[in-house]
Amino acid sequence: MFLRSAHIHVIESGGIRPVILRLETDAGIVGLGEAAVAYGVGARAAAAMLQELAECFLKGEVDPFRTEAITTAIRDFSFWAKGGGAILNAALSAIEQALFDIKARSLNVPVYELLGGRLRDDLRTYANGWYFGCASDLELRTAAEKTVADGYDSLKFYPFATILPDGRLRHPAHRGAGDRDLVGRGIARVAAVREVVGAAVELMLDLSAGLNPADTIRFCHAIERYDVAFIEEPTEPDDLGALTLISNRISQSIAVGERLYGRQGFRDLLESRSVAIIQPDLGNTGGIWEGRKIAAMAETYGVKVQPHICASSLSTAIGAHFSAAIPNFYVQEHFPYWDRTPGHVEVLKNPLEPRVTKGRLPIDDAPGYGVELHQDRLAPFLYAAVDLS
Template sequence: MRISDVATVVVGAELRNWVFVKVTTDEGLVGWGEATLEWQTRAVVGAVDDLRPLLLGEDAMRTEHLWQSMCRHHFFKGGIVTMSAISGIEQALHDVKAKTLGVPLYQLLGGSVRDRLRFYDHLGGGDSSAVYETGSPEAFGEAAASSVADGFDALKILAVPVGAPLSGSAGVRLAVARMAAVREAVGPDVDVMVDLHGRTSPAMAIRYGRALAPYDPWFLEEPTQPEDIGALRGIADAVPVPIATGERLIGRRAFVDLLAERACAVIQPDVCHCGGVAELKRIAALAESYGVAVAPHNPLGPVATAVNVHIGLSTPNLLIQEVMRVDVPWRQEVVTGELAVVGPSVGLPSASGIGVEVDEDAAARHPYAPEPQLRTLLDDGSVADW
């Protein structure tokens, strides 16, 4: 069974454009993956086109060989754009293989290690206005209560405002007020994660972490930029809350020093960026050897969510899975299949492959549109991290 085409289907989803990768074989079998990368959509589509000649005519079942070819045959190795393209193609190849063998993808990844996979919610179910825009503590509490009413017992909030390397106390008070409102709304038994989004310097991350600790956050995500492993280790040592990071790292080598330095308690590789299904499994195995849990990053489209389900069901040190439910109101219209809709948890799927198919007619109703440019500036006009 040979690969006859590799193509992309781009779906405009407001804050993001979902980049779905379609691999077609000479027997008419189609596999789907996702390579979504915010604000670099056209670059990823171009990268998929650049990789296409390496794949045409090749045996679609040789997933590892083809991954090695995409990663190594071009002299200049891939950064985030190329690795996102490779990740999406590799997912689609796994979908093809699992369909050919007539099994759900998780069966190719070692089989199930749990009966159900737990998801955590975002405020507003992932509506970008609730997740990323500033809101009052009262709005945070109301949105958190709504997630619990929908059956979720874990959620993540972006409580920390954009700020300078050393901000005043106003931002800390606002973050504490938001966290306090959420904790009051959901009670003591709901797991609440706090995303710092890489917005804070190490010093401010420590200040925020200590201020939020009395409200029992499950973990603090990306307390500083991910490449500064020494700073992450310092934060982990100084704050009585577990640290999570890794969504912007690509390939297993990027995680080796992070794990060896014991700079975090949870890693968050993204299957759409880190290298794909097999590479995420390898990263998880590295983490397991250090006693570190995995909570894969996934604020992306429904194909990525379906792929993550299979990874989560087959990964022993999987902690919990991120999901976006209603980032756009028509999210579930562009895919069909067993895993097209997800709730607070999901059991073992029975359909072969990843469990979803892209409805290309529905996708065409939401064409590519340039993502809104989010320019985060401080009061003096200088640039801050979003």
């Protein structure tokens, strides 16, 4: 069995811009993957990189079962994969994910069986994105209350972000001396959300590297009374010195990882002992098997794993197989109200999101990732078709 074709889609219907890969073999078996740069800038760049990697590394009687050989060749001979950033690693991730899907479908097993078998039957989730569209702090309180009423006992939000009229977030780029208004506004938001959801609900805060270390420390000290489960990205992703400084000065657990790539990107972080939770994104850190290797590294340091998921519903399905099979799983990121966000749910005929009950995500036991692309909806968004024969 060899690879026959690759189809790359960039869904440009608003909201987010998922980059979807569909690999097909000469036996008609299809594998799916996603380059998880659907938010921010870079979707078309990742699609172009996917096309180029497919043309360079997947052509000419390539056996899709030789996943490690293919991904190793990309890392060794693309040149830019060594120390590479989001665009190359996102494209590599989509290829690796699709190869795992092909292998699992060929063997008629779920992907989690290729990762060691599942350890749990469903996944605890935390709600993200519940604050989209809130134009005031009062509306933020109302949205938090509604989300808890919908069955979620864990919520994450951005205390410093400005929510734009179209629902998008604008994060601060604060690098100067103490901006008391910004920090004070963040403290007030945390207090307000904690008040409305009660003590039993878990709160997580994503700072998105928006403050300098001194202000981050001051903010974390001020919110100690509100029992925050973790602080995400309290500093620049590659500034291990600042992360260690903050970790030594605050009581909250720290979570990072969505902007780190491959095992090498997590090695020094784990050795620093400055984090309690890592958040590899399986769509930009190298793929689901690379994520499994990273999780094993984290396990040796007693660090929990919470995969970062912020793309289409395909990424949700891929993340579920990963989370089902790792011992140190913490919680699954989930956007419960993104069924209203074009580009998220409609890429699949059978997304997992509508099946979430009381904040628990099911694990599908169908072959592969257990999901099927909605080809009719994706057809207008074809970026490239590559003949691999």
